[in-house]
Amino acid sequence: xxxxxxxxxxxxxxxxxxxxxxxxxxxxxxxxxxxxxxxxxxxxxxxxxxxxxxxxxxxxxxxxxxxxxxxxxxxxxxxxxxxxxxxxxxxxxxxxxxxxxxxxxxxxxxxxxxxxxxxxxxxxxxxxxxxxxxxxxxxxxxxxxxxxxxxxxxxxxxxxxxxxxxxxxxxxxxxxxxxxxxxxxxxxxxxxxxx
Amino acid sequence: xxxxxxxxxxxxxxxxxxxxxxxxxxxxxxxxxxxxxxxxxxxxxxxxxxxxxxxxxxxxxxxxxxxxxxxxxxxxxxxxxxxxxxxxxxxxxxxxxxxxxxxxxxxxxxxxxxxxxxxxxxxxxxxxxxxxxxxxxxxxxxxxxxxxxxxxxxxxxxxxxxxxxxxxxxxxxxxxxxxxxxxxxxxxxxxxxxxxxxxxxxxxxxxxxxxxxxxxxxxxxxxxxxxxxxxxxxxxxxxxxxxxxxxxxxxxxxxxxxxxxxxxxxxxxxxxxxxxxxxxxxxxxxxxxxxxxxxxxxxxxxxxxxxxxxxxxxxxxxxxxxxxxxxxxxxxxxxxxxxxxxxxxxxxxxxxxxxxxxxxxxxxxxxxxxxxxxxxxxxxxxxxxxxxxxxxxxxxxxxxxxxxxxxxxxxxxxxxxxxxxxxxxxxxxxxxxxxxxxxxxxxxxxxxxxxxxxxxxxxxxxxxxxxxxxxxxxxxxxxxxxxxxxxxxxxxxxxxxxxxxxxxxxxxxxxxxxxxxxxxxxxxxxxxxxxxxxxxxxxxxxxxxxxxxxxxxxxxxxxxxxxxxxxxxxxxxxxxxxxxxxxxxxxx
Numbered sequence: 001x002x003x004x005x006x007x008x009x010x011x012x013x014x015x016x017x018x019x020x021x022x023x024x025x026x027x028x029x030x031x032x033x034x035x036x037x038x039x040x041x042x043x044x045x046x047x048x049x050x051x052x053x054x055x056x057x058x059x060x061x062x063x064x065x066x067x068x069x070x071x072x073x074x075x076x077x078x079x080x081x082x083x084x085x086x087x088x089x090x091x092x093x094x095x096x097x098x099x100x101x102x103x104x105x106x107x108x109x110x111x112x113x114x115x116x117x118x119x120x121x122x123x124x125x126x127x128x129x130x131x132x133x134x135x136x137x138x139x140x141x142x143x144x145x146x147x148x149x150x151x152x153x154x155x156x157x158x159x160x161x162x163x164x165x166x167x168x169x170x171x172x173x174x175x176x177x178x179x180x181x182x183x184x185x186x187x188x189x190x191x192x193x194x195x
Numbered sequence: 196x197x198x199x200x201x202x203x204x205x206x207x208x209x210x211x212x213x214x215x216x217x218x219x220x221x222x223x224x225x226x227x228x229x230x231x232x233x234x235x236x237x238x239x240x241x242x243x244x245x246x247x248x249x250x251x252x253x254x255x256x257x258x259x260x261x262x263x264x265x266x267x268x269x270x271x272x273x274x275x276x277x278x279x280x281x282x283x284x285x286x287x288x289x290x291x292x293x294x295x296x297x298x299x300x301x302x303x304x305x306x307x308x309x310x311x312x313x314x315x316x317x318x319x320x321x322x323x324x325x326x327x328x329x330x331x332x333x334x335x336x337x338x339x340x341x342x343x344x345x346x347x348x349x350x351x352x353x354x355x356x357x358x359x360x361x362x363x364x365x366x367x368x369x370x371x372x373x374x375x376x377x378x379x380x381x382x383x384x385x386x387x388x389x390x391x392x393x394x395x396x397x398x399x400x401x402x403x404x405x406x407x408x409x410x411x412x413x414x415x416x417x418x419x420x421x422x423x424x425x426x427x428x429x430x431x432x433x434x435x436x437x438x439x440x441x442x443x444x445x446x447x448x449x450x451x452x453x454x455x456x457x458x459x460x461x462x463x464x465x466x467x468x469x470x471x472x473x474x475x476x477x478x479x480x481x482x483x484x485x486x487x488x489x490x491x492x493x494x495x496x497x498x499x500x501x502x503x504x505x506x507x508x509x510x511x512x513x514x515x516x517x518x519x520x521x522x523x524x525x526x527x528x529x530x531x532x533x534x535x536x537x538x539x540x541x542x543x544x545x546x547x548x549x550x551x552x553x554x555x556x557x558x559x560x561x562x563x564x565x566x567x568x569x570x571x572x573x574x575x576x577x578x579x580x581x582x583x584x585x586x587x588x589x590x591x592x593x594x595x596x597x598x599x600x601x602x603x604x605x606x607x608x609x610x611x612x613x614x615x616x617x618x619x620x621x622x623x624x625x626x627x628x629x630x631x632x633x634x635x636x637x638x639x640x641x642x643x644x645x646x647x648x649x650x651x652x653x654x655x656x657x658x659x660x661x662x663x664x665x666x667x668x669x670x671x672x673x674x675x676x677x678x679x680x681x682x683x684x685x686x687x688x689x690x691x692x693x694x695x696x697x698x699x700x701x702x703x704x705x706x707x708x709x710x711x712x713x714x715x716x717x718x719x720x721x722x723x724x725x726x727x728x729x730x731x732x733x734x735x736x737x738x739x740x741x742x743x744x745x746x747x748x749x750x751x752x753x754x755x756x757x758x759x760x761x762x763x764x765x766x767x768x769x770x771x772x773x774x775x776x777x778x779x780x781x782x783x
Contacts, residue, residue: 012314015392019422023384026426030474034434034467038445042462125442128462135437 013172021179024143028183031139032190035132039194046127050192051116057109058188064102065181068151068174071095075158075170096155099177103148110137129195136187140180147177215324217316218742222323223302224636226293229327233289236334238702240282247275249688249695251678264342264363275677276345277364281336283348284372287479288379289330291621295486296421297326297386299628300414302636304390306733307411309399309750311743314392318385325382333375336368344369347675349476350376352446352468353458356438360454370439377432380425387425390418399732401752406771408731408756409503412510413489416517417482423521424478431471438463469531473524480617481520484584485513487624488555491577493756494631495559497729498574499566500767502757504558512551512558519548529597530604538597545595549588556585572646573631573727579654580623586658587615590665605675608668611661619657626650629712634726638738639719645711649704656701663690728768731756735772 039045074095114134122130150173157166216222246255247270259268264277305313313319336343341363346355350372359366394415398407407415434445438460446468447460496503503509525533525541559581568574590612593599603609626649633641672679672687679687725734732752736745750772763769 012392012396015396016315016388019388019391023388023422023426026423027430030427030430030471034430034445034471037464037467037470038462041464041467042449044449044462124437125444128444131437131443131445135433139433 011168011172013168014175017172017175017179020176024179024183028136028139028187031132031136035136035190035194038128038132044128046122046129047195048117048120048122048127048129050133050195051113053109053113053116054188054191057106057113058184060102060106060109061181061184064099064106065178067095067102068099068177071099072170072174075167093155093158096151096158100148100151100155103144103151103177107141107144110141113137133191133195136191140184140187143183144180147173147180150176215320217312217320219301219305219313219316219319220636220740220744222319223298223300225323226298226301226326229323229330230290230294230298233285233293233330237282237285237290238705240278240285242699242702243270244275244278244282245695245698247677248679249692251680262337262342270677272677273345273363274342276347276362276675277343277368279675280345280347280364280372281333281343284333284376286618287348287483288376289326289333291483291617292383292421292479293326294625295490295621295628296414296417296482297322297383299410299490299625299632300390300417300486301386303632303733304411304414305393305397306736306740306744307408307731308394308397308402309732309745309752310393310397311745313389314397315389319389322382322385322389325378325385329375329379329382332371332378336364336371336375339367339371341366342368344372349472350435350468351472352435352438352465353448353451353453353463356435356446356463356468357451357453357458357460358439360456360458370436373432373436373439377429377436380429380432383421383425384429387418387422390414391422394418399749399752402732402771403752405507406752406755408489409492409506409509410486410489413485413492413513416513417485417489420478420485420517420520421482424475424482427471428475431468431475434471435468466528466531466533469528470524473527474521476527477524478517478520480613481516483617483621484624485516487580487584487621487627488513490624490628490631491559491580492555493731494573494627495562495577496757496759497631497727498569498571498577499562499759500569501562501566501760504561506755506757509555509558512555515551516548519544519551523548526595526600529600535597542595542597546592549592549595552588556581556588571630571727572641572643572650573627575647575650575654576623576627576630579650580620580627582654583615583623583657584620586662587612587617587620591616603668605673606668607664607672607674610674611664611668614661614664615657619661626653626708631727632733633712633715634722635733635738635740637716637719638722639715639717640722640726641715641719642711645707649707649711652704652707653701656697656704659697660694660701663694666690725770728766730754730758730768730770732771735770 071093114137117130117133124131124134150169154166154170154173157169213221216225243255243258246253252269254268255265255270256268258265258270262274264274265271270278301313301319305311341359344350344355344364345362346365346369350369354361354365355369355373357365358369394407394411434443437443438445438447442459444460444463446465447458447463448465449461451458451460492503492509522544523541525537526545528541529538563578590608594603594609594612630641630646633639667687667690668674670687672684679685679691722738724737726738727734732750733740735750751774752771753774754769754771754777756771758769760767761769764773764775769775
């Protein structure tokens with residue numbers, strides 16, 4: 001057991017994100033088990049075709065993780081080597097902006113998926129399957145909005161403060177973002193197989 | 196509170212900075228103040244219920260004036276259920292969760308690990324204010340048309356899901372209840388996240404996990420339980436709210452006719468709510484009691500002047516309880532109509548969980564054995580805690596068995612059981628915390644004579660209230676009834692009157708506590724830094740601690756918290772930050 005001293009603090013931001021990931025995983029596990037129980041409870045589950053735009057959205061969110069990886073890979077090398085600080089420069093910020101843009105694009109796509117569903121006459125209350133579809137996408141979207149806030153905060157920090165201080169927030173925010181991607185892949189797979 | 200300047204968070208200046216303080220000590224006290232208001236409210240509600248149970252037709256002065264539902268000062272059966280719902284909800288969420296965990300944990304945990312503050316002070320501030328808003332939303336249910344909900348603190352669906360057809364208070368009242376508990380979950384999730392990150396990342400030099408005080412261990416484990424439990428209750432509340440306001444059917448079955456009206460829902464599963472709720476609900480019991488475990492184990496060595504027996508075993512037991520607490524939720528549902536085979540599956544871990552619980556009890560008793568005890572008020576409440584925990588825990592053995600539970604589940608036996616083991620035991624843990632840490636929190640000592648009277652009267656009182664309930668339950672006295680008019684239950688009324696008198700008496704004894712609390716705050720003797728000759732870091736700093744806890748330096752830790760009954764330089768104990776060598780075997 002090692003003691004963590006004040007001189008070399010672990011990053012609470014990262015620990016916080018890991019703990020948050022545990023909590024979010026647990027809450028989506030609760031939604032998932034509710035979905036499974038509800039689907040098995042009664043034969044009133046309406047199967048419908050998922051809006052095709054979801055495939056595009058999935059690509060968008062996976063791409064956003066990739067661009068974030070690029071952004072971090074470029075900044076990471078710089079930050080680790082120059083511990084003295086020095087402002088991070090532009091190229092990888094571009095990738096970060098692209099990531100944020102893709103994030104908003106994903107949300108816009110999800111809203112279009114909702115409109116598609118509403119166009120088919122499926123509302124929140126019309127069937128348990130549509131209830132869960134709206135609910136799970138909304139909950140994922142809300143959490144993803146939190147991720148976008150995190151990335152915007154990173155932009156602010158990178159531009160404002162030392163690279164070293166931004167690095168910790170950067171790492172934490174990207175960890176969360178990648179988790180959002182993984183969470184969507186899980187939700188998409190579950191919705192595709194169950195609905 | 197004067198304190199030197201510190202670099203970590205800006206000193207509060209101005210009233211808003213003070214109200215929305217980022218200082219964990221202020222936030223901890225805010226939590227404790229909130230739970231003081233909540234516990235008073237909850238206690239008054241319980242008095243009204245008790246008065247009604249003993250004298251159902253008796254007019255209660257002033258009640259008619261403050262409540263539209265209790266026409267002419269007489270409590271209707273529906274209003275009785277509303278009182279019960281609000282009593283349970285307020286006590287479980289806003290007292291037993293906020294005080295021992297969020298309140299004391301916030302104030303003490305960062306100091307015990309040698310940190311300046313919590314890992315995320317802003318989240319911490321938000322967690323309190325979110326909890327505060329949740330409390331206001333819940334209490335608002337008293338003031339909406341038709342009053343508070345009546346579906347109990349467990350809010351079983353479909354009763355809780357169908358809206359105002361289900362009875363007075365099931366309209367707006369129940370909606371506010373769901374919103375309040377959802378908000379509360381967010382507050383506790385933020386709090387748990389903070390506790391976990393703080394404990395893992397902000398420990399001072401030398402504060403290894405093995406050297407953490409038992410109370411810090413307890414809060415840490417409680418935070419882990421809370422994180423998982425509240426992240427399940429929150430989705431459950433979202434689903435329930437959607438059933439209520441958006442017309443979905445997660446929990447409402449088809450063909451349900453309530454108040455002669457066919458409900459416009461179909462296909463939902465009422466059992467699903469019970470599963471989701473109790474998956475949170477049972478761990479919640481441990482969220483309430485584990486901080487008490489930690490506080491008692493922290494205080495016991497200081498008052499017995501002996502190390503806690505089996506410190507590592509104790510921590511392993513707490514972790515085992517935390518793990519097992521997620522495997523037993525079904526024992527609340529033996530009567531729900533679920534598969535009898537699953538009842539057996541839930542019964543076995545329920546019986547297994549008594550093993551670590553019994554081991555911890557034996558460790559406390561072993562620590563007491565042969566001790567030259569200092570019988571101050573905190574020590575007395577420690578003994579009281581062990582006593583009521585054992586008394587309440589033993590009835591759990593019976594309830595854990597589906598066959599016996601089938602008979603006892605709907606009776607006062609269960610009421611007596613959970614009030615002892617969850618309510619009173621946690622409450623005694625809170626009292627230990629107050630009497631032990633008050634000098635640290637306010638820089639003044641509490642009055643010991645008043646404290647001892649408070650203990651003796653409370654201790655006798657709670658046994659008079661809750662012990663007879665076990666007997667009533669065995670005799671078949673059903674719970675949740677507002678009056679006992681059926682012939683076979685009429686015989687129980689004299690005993691109910693005795694319980695009511697005992698409840699009023701015990702409640703009145705709390706006035707001693709309130710008086711002591713407020714008087715000592717301003718008039719108490721000035722407290723030294725370490726009035727109890729205890730070893731942990733909170734006693735190395737001034738009482739009350741400065742804004743950054745240690746006056747600009749970081750303590751370094753050399754010992755565990757359990758160095759009592761040894762030959763140290765200050766006496767029979769060694770402070771955690773004392774650089775002296777580990778002592779050789781102690782004289783017992």
